[in-house]
Amino acid sequence: MEADYLEVTGLSVSFDGFVAVDSVDLSVLPGDLRFLIGPNGAGKTTLIDAVSGLTPATGSARYAGHELVGRKVHRIARLGVGRTFQTATVFEELSVLQNLDIAAGHRRGPLTLMRRRRGIPDEVAETLETIGLTDLLDAPAGILAHGQKQWLEIGMLLVQDARLLMLDEPVAGMSAEEKEQTGKLLQRIGADRTVVVVEHDMDFMRSFASSVTVLHAGTVLAEGSVKQVQADPRVQEVYLGPGRHTAEGWQPAGRVSKAELETVLGEGV
Amino acid sequence: MSRLLTSRWAVLGGFAVGALLLFVVAPLALSPFRLDQLGRYLCFAIVAVGIGLAWGRGGMLTLGQGVFFGLGAYLMAMHLKLADAGPGKVPDFMALISSDGVPWWWEPMRSEMVTLLAILMLPAALAAILGLATFRRRVRGAYFAILSQALAAAFAILLIGNPTGTGGSTGLSGFRGFFGFALADPANRMMLFFIAAAVLLLMLVIARQLMVSRYGELLVACRDAEERVRFLGYDPATVKTVAFVVAALMAGVAGALFVPIVGIVSPNDVGIVPSIGMLIGVAIGGRTTLFGPALGAIAVAWAGSTLSEQLPSGWTYIQGLLFMLVIAFLPGGLASLGGLWRRRVTPGGRAQPVTATPAVPAATGGD
Numbered sequence: 001m002e003a004d005y006l007e008v009t010g011l012s013v014s015f016d017g018f019v020a021v022d023s024v025d026l027s028v029l030p031g032d033l034r035f036l037i038g039p040n041g042a043g044k045t046t047l048i049d050a051v052s053g054l055t056p057a058t059g060s061a062r063y064a065g066h067e068l069v070g071r072k073v074h075r076i077a078r079l080g081v082g083r084t085f086q087t088a089t090v091f092e093e094l095s096v097l098q099n100l101d102i103a104a105g106h107r108r109g110p111l112t113l114m115r116r117r118r119g120i121p122d123e124v125a126e127t128l129e130t131i132g133l134t135d136l137l138d139a140p141a142g143i144l145a146h147g148q149k150q151w152l153e154i155g156m157l158l159v160q161d162a163r164l165l166m167l168d169e170p171v172a173g174m175s176a177e178e179k180e181q182t183g184k185l186l187q188r189i190g191a192d193r194t195v196v197v198v199e200h201d202m203d204f205m206r207s208f209a210s211s212v213t214v215l216h217a218g219t220v221l222a223e224g225s226v227k228q229v230q231a232d233p234r235v236q237e238v239y240l241g242p243g244r245h246t247a248e249g250w251q252p253a254g255r256v257s258k259a260e261l262e263t264v265l266g267e268g269v
Numbered sequence: 270m271s272r273l274l275t276s277r278w279a280v281l282g283g284f285a286v287g288a289l290l291l292f293v294v295a296p297l298a299l300s301p302f303r304l305d306q307l308g309r310y311l312c313f314a315i316v317a318v319g320i321g322l323a324w325g326r327g328g329m330l331t332l333g334q335g336v337f338f339g340l341g342a343y344l345m346a347m348h349l350k351l352a353d354a355g356p357g358k359v360p361d362f363m364a365l366i367s368s369d370g371v372p373w374w375w376e377p378m379r380s381e382m383v384t385l386l387a388i389l390m391l392p393a394a395l396a397a398i399l400g401l402a403t404f405r406r407r408v409r410g411a412y413f414a415i416l417s418q419a420l421a422a423a424f425a426i427l428l429i430g431n432p433t434g435t436g437g438s439t440g441l442s443g444f445r446g447f448f449g450f451a452l453a454d455p456a457n458r459m460m461l462f463f464i465a466a467a468v469l470l471l472m473l474v475i476a477r478q479l480m481v482s483r484y485g486e487l488l489v490a491c492r493d494a495e496e497r498v499r500f501l502g503y504d505p506a507t508v509k510t511v512a513f514v515v516a517a518l519m520a521g522v523a524g525a526l527f528v529p530i531v532g533i534v535s536p537n538d539v540g541i542v543p544s545i546g547m548l549i550g551v552a553i554g555g556r557t558t559l560f561g562p563a564l565g566a567i568a569v570a571w572a573g574s575t576l577s578e579q580l581p582s583g584w585t586y587i588q589g590l591l592f593m594l595v596i597a598f599l600p601g602g603l604a605s606l607g608g609l610w611r612r613r614v615t616p617g618g619r620a621q622p623v624t625a626t627p628a629v630p631a632a633t634g635g636d
Contacts, residue, residue, distance in 0.1 A: 073500060077501060089494050106503050113484040114479070114482050115482055
């Protein structure tokens with residue numbers, strides 16, 4: 001039996017000669033909640049674009065024994081690979097229930113499609129409960145609050161039965177409370193799935209990541225636990241520019257204070 | 270809109286009123302001449318039901334429905350000419366301009382069965398090929414609209430350039446019989462009207478089923494966020510092609526009914542201008558609704574005939590103006606007036622999100 005894990009080897013993406021992702025190697029196992037971080041332009045989103053088939057790439061990205069590079073987007077999705085986007089993309093004119101029902105349905109035959117939906121499919125009801133939108137099932141997705149849209153998108157991945165979930169900045173623009181709820185939701189659904197989260201929010205990352213990969217200029221700069229990554233001087237350098245390494249450790253250059261550094265990378269620097 | 274669409278009783282009521290008007294009131298109230306005219310409007314309404322599905326629900330702005338309409342119309346016209354001429358004989362217009370006899374591609378239309386099957390299948394097959402070829406390449410929006418419009422132009426040019434086969438720019442006319450019935454007989458003309466009315470109601474039933482089905486929801490999803498649908502494991506090209514094929518089939522059937530009712534088909538009925546004309550009623554009636562496109566098409570066709578009786582040259586300008594006004598100020602069409610009214614009377618009532626309006630590029634330029 002093939003293990004359901006993501007294995008990226010030597011993956012590269014270039015746009016007209018500009019190399020956005022440069023020979024990246026990455027393995028993510030089920031049960032791992034992997035965060036991809038890195039400065040703007042590091043290639044985080046491009047990497048998941050390549051894995052999900054949106055952007056042509058070279059190299060290899062295998063999931064559950066299937067090569068993903070070169071496959072069409074909808075075929076990759078049928079292999080159990082799901083993703084969300086930086087701006088929540090839900091079908092605004094359709095209700096929450098319709099959104100989830102569509103997400104659940106790519107295996108339906110033409111006859112089922114031509115008929116009207118009767119009742120609520122079990123997996124949809126279950127997911128509505130999980131993402132806490134049961135009370136809003138008939139509301140048009142367009143009127144949902146920002147956080148609720150993000151949850152609906154995650155819910156769509158769940159009913160789609162995605163085993164590999166790639167989320168692009170799921171908590172951007174959320175309140176502290178919503179972030180907390182989202183993090184717990186991710187931990188819950190990540191227990192038996194492979195989850196990759198692209199995120200800029202360092203507090204969120206520290207609270208919920210089980211492992212972290214830092215990308216910089218299209219390459220993997222560091223990988224490990226939150227602690228290991230935070231302590232890595234190269235990571236500190238790309239986030240804050242060149243500093244100096246002294247006997248006491250790394251000292252930021254110029255006006256950057258230790259306090260400022262901590263707000264970015266967390267305490268214990 | 271969605272409430273109207275989902276409430277079973279409103280729709281059943283709409284069908285009942287429609288059937289009553291078409292099968293009882295119209296034959297009693299209208300003179301044979303006016304009934305014939307209404308029959309012609311019903312043909313446009315059938316096309317409009319299909320456009321409502323493809324454009325309103327699927328977001329495909331098809332400016333070339335005249336091609337499918339024309340295919341159906343010319344297939345029917347060929348059969349009627351051959352039937353009028355008699356077995357093995359050459360239709361009158363052909364004998365006048367050439368001595369080559371009947372072209373090979375006319376021969377199959379001698380058979381009633383082949384003709385009916387061809388009317389149902391050829392426009393649909395052409396739409397399937399075109400749809401898959403364009404949607405797979407992710408041609409959409411303005412590009413799709415321009416492509417479909419160019420197709421309508423090419424089709425009209427093809428017809429004009431081939432006078433021995435299609436009657437050229439004068440088209441095909443002078444039909445005497447329709448599957449054994451004399452077209453001059455008023456009873457048979459009323460029968461034709463009833464056929465058109467029944468077909469329109471049937472197409473509305475089909476459109477309604479597609480709209481409320483899971484497929485209908487998926488089609489709207491493809492219209493609003495095609496990429497997202499892809500990431501859910503569907504191929505939007507297939508989803509959109511289905512709606513495009515159904516719309517083409519409806520246009521083909523409408524064309525086939527148009528020929529015996531109107532008595533002539535020419536390139537003027539299938540080119541760019543008539544193709545846009547088919548769209549205007551849909552826009553005015555409300556393209557995302559079930560009854561809006563059909564009612565809009567009937568209203569516009571009626572207004573067109575009435576006004577061009579009064580001021581012959583004015584109608585095209587009025588038509589263009591109407592289209593621009595609706596697109597600019599009432600993108601949901603007249604059908605959205607009810608919703609606007611409800612919101613006005615009950616402030617703070619259930620706010621319905623305004624229907625998304627993809628740009629309508631260059632559609633008014635064809636007048």
